[in-house]
Amino acid sequence: MKMNFAITLCLIVFCGLSLAQDEDDATECSPCEPGLCDFLIGFGAMTEKLADSETRLKDTEKQIVELQNKERIKVIFSAAVGVGHKNIGPFNTDPTLIYRRVITNIGGAYSQSTGVFTAPVAGVYYFSFFYHAGGEHPVNLRLYKNNELIVDTSDHQSKEDGADNGGNAVSLQLTQGDRVYIRMAANTHVWGGDLPTTFTGYLVAQM
CATH class of the missing domain: 2.60.120.40 (Jelly Rolls)
Structure with a gap:
C-alpha cells in the first residue's frame, strides 16, 4: 500500500511536469526518475512510522493519566x-x-x-x-x-x-x-x- 501510494504520487508529479514541458506530447506521461521514486517510497514509509509513533504516544499518555488518577486516591x-x-x-x-x-x-x-x-x-x-x-x-x-x-x-x-x-x-x-x-x-x-x-x-x- 505504501509503495503504490508513492509510485502513484511519482507518476502524478512527473506527468504534470511532462505536460508542462512539451505541449505536443501532452497525452504522454514520462516515468519518474528512479532516485526520486525511491525518495517518495521512503517518504511514504516514514509517514506511516510517524503515524504509528503518534498512536503509541497517545496510548502512553493515556496510561500516565490513569496512573496519576490512581495515585490521587487518598484513604x-x-x-x-x-x-x-x-x-x-x-x-x-x-x-x-x-x-x-x-x-x-x-x-x-x-x-x-x-x-x-x-x-x-x-x-x-x-x-x-x-x-x-x-x-x-x-x-x-x-x-x-x-x-x-x-x-x-x-x-x-x-x-x-x-x-x-x-x-x-x-x-x-x-x-x-x-x-x-x-x-x-x-x-x-x-x-x-x-x-x-x-x-x-x-x-x-x-x-
Whole structure:
C-alpha cells in the first residue's frame, strides 16, 4: 500500500511536469526518475512510522493519566469512641464498637453510624486501635476483616490496677468492598471518652 501510494504520487508529479514541458506530447506521461521514486517510497514509509509513533504516544499518555488518577486516591480515617466520660460495657454479646467522634475521614470509607471501614479500592491498608480502660473489668478488643478475626488486644481484670492502656496494629491486603471493624468481646469494657480509645486506618499502596 505504501509503495503504490508513492509510485502513484511519482507518476502524478512527473506527468504534470511532462505536460508542462512539451505541449505536443501532452497525452504522454514520462516515468519518474528512479532516485526520486525511491525518495517518495521512503517518504511514504516514514509517514506511516510517524503515524504509528503518534498512536503509541497517545496510548502512553493515556496510561500516565490513569496512573496519576490512581495515585490521587487518598484513604485516611481516624476516630474516637466519643460517648462522654463513662464506660462502654460490659455486655453479654460481642458488639461492633462504634467510634462516633470522627477526627479524619478522607475518602469517606469509614462509617460513623456503623463503625465499619469499607475499602473503596484494592490495596494494602494499615490499621491501628488503642484503648483506655479501668482495671475493675477485663478488656478485649478484636479487629475483624469481614467475618475473620485478625488481631486483638486484651487485659485481665485486676483489683490493684487502677487503669489500663493497650492496643494493636496490622497491615492488611484488601479487595474493594472488604470490611474492617472492631468488636468488643462479651463481658469486657473500655473507656468511652473523646480522646483515648481510637481506631485508625489508611491506604498504604493501591493494587
